[in-house]
Amino acid sequence: MTADVPSSRATDRPGDTSPFALGLLLRQAHWRAAAVMTEALRPLGIELRHFAVLIVLMDRGPTVQRDLAATTGSDKAGVMRAVDDLERKGLAVRRTVPGDRRVRMVEITPAGVELFDAAHVAAESPARHLVAGLEPEEAERLKELLTRIAYPPAGEA
Template sequence: MTADVPHTAPAPRATGRPGDASPFALGLLLRRAHWHAATVMAEALRPLGIELRHFAVLIVLVDRGPTVQRDLAAATGSDKAGIMRVVDDLERRGLAVRKTVPGDRRVRAVEITPQGVELFDAAHVAAAPLAERLVADLEPGEPERLMELLTRFADPAGGGA
């Protein structure tokens, strides 16, 4: 004898494929897109001797100027220990320096050096053809639209990182 149990459709499966109805699909697709882009961009940075985590800090320093480590961690999605290791690496390479913040001896601001700016510029030259390869399968105008959507998604308040 079978009980009268209402038949319900199984929960959608999270596969990360386009059209997946799962509430987890967007996160999975973003994760896959991140890994794909990170792999391609790491290829551009490898000959320069830095990793994406280093370059992320250089981007913030070029954009904002001298920045305290706490703010670097927030801007790059790193933790305190991780950002300290990255800044240590950049200092050893002569790409950034820590400087005392006037009025607070305990706080250090990180500043990009002229060598850091040179490497930053070289990385952009090296990355340009790889970035084009990343969006080669998109239609005209779609790369710009994708950047616009991802920017709004990553920062819904529009306040910057």
């Protein structure tokens, strides 16, 4: 006995009408972008997980370590390993928080800022190549739409 196959199966095919298609396309796009950016960061000696922490530190300044997990989309153990690596490389430091010795604040170092800047230069060409099939206004619109999906207004999550 064979089951009927629904006409809107969730696949990675362009034009899939399944309600799951958007998630699958986002995942495929993420994997492709992650692979491209991983290659751009490799010569600098860091991985995307390290760069995610550096982005937060550049954006927010010194940040409590536990807040890095939620901000980077990682778990606590993953963030601790990334911060350990950054600290070993001299790109970030942990400091105690006055009044609570159990809490650690993570801060980017001057070497971390230099690497952050170098990573942006290294990623420019691969990032352009990633969206080469889009018109410039389409690439900007895509970023805008993805931002709205990733960060919905309060109450819509």
